[in-house]
Amino acid sequence: MSVCLCVCLYVHVCVCVCVCVCSCRDSQPMDILGSNHVLETDKLQNEISTLKKQLAQRDQALLEKDKQICTLKAEALDREKDFRQKLQSQQRTHQEQVEALQVETRNLKKQISQSSHKASLKNPVQTASPLTSLSSSLTPS
Numbered sequence: 228m229s230v231c232l233c234v235c236l237y238v239h240v241c242v243c244v245c246v247c248v249c250s251c252r253d254s255q256p257m258d259i260l261g262s263n264h265v266l267e268t269d270k271l272q273n274e275i276s277t278l279k280k281q282l283a284q285r286d287q288a289l290l291e292k293d294k295q296i297c298t299l300k301a302e303a304l305d306r307e308k309d310f311r312q313k314l315q316s317q318q319r320t321h322q323e324q325v326e327a328l329q330v331e332t333r334n335l336k337k338q339i340s341q342s343s344h345k346a347s348l349k350n351p352v353q354t355a356s357p358l359t360s361l362s363s364s365l366t367p368s
């Protein structure tokens with residue numbers, strides 16, 4: 228303030244003192260406020276930049292996780308498809324084996340029936356009483 232006053236004294240003391248005093252008072256707070264605003268603006272811009280970088284990193288991480296999820300889902304679907312095909316193949320094989328065994332059982336039953344029918348034709352059934360068969364087994368030969 229004294230520097231301004233000295234400079235102003237050479238020109239017009241009354242007018243310059245008022246102007247210089249006013250300008251000196253206002254210039255320092257304006258500069259301080261202006262520099263404070265600049266510092267705050269820089270700080271906020273740095274914070275915005277940092278937040279944008281974090282957001283980009285998180286977006287990238289989410290994209291990678293989405294890719295991993297899609298890959299895992301595809302693998303799970305492939306495994307499920309393979310499992311179903313294997314199960315159907317085993318069921319088909321099992322059904323074929325059951326049918327083959329049923330055919331074999333029918334054929335064996337037919338053979339037993341035919342052989343018992345032939346045996347009954349060759350050996351007629353004896354109508355002997357149980358006592359005669361018992362007495363014949365007791366007699367010495």
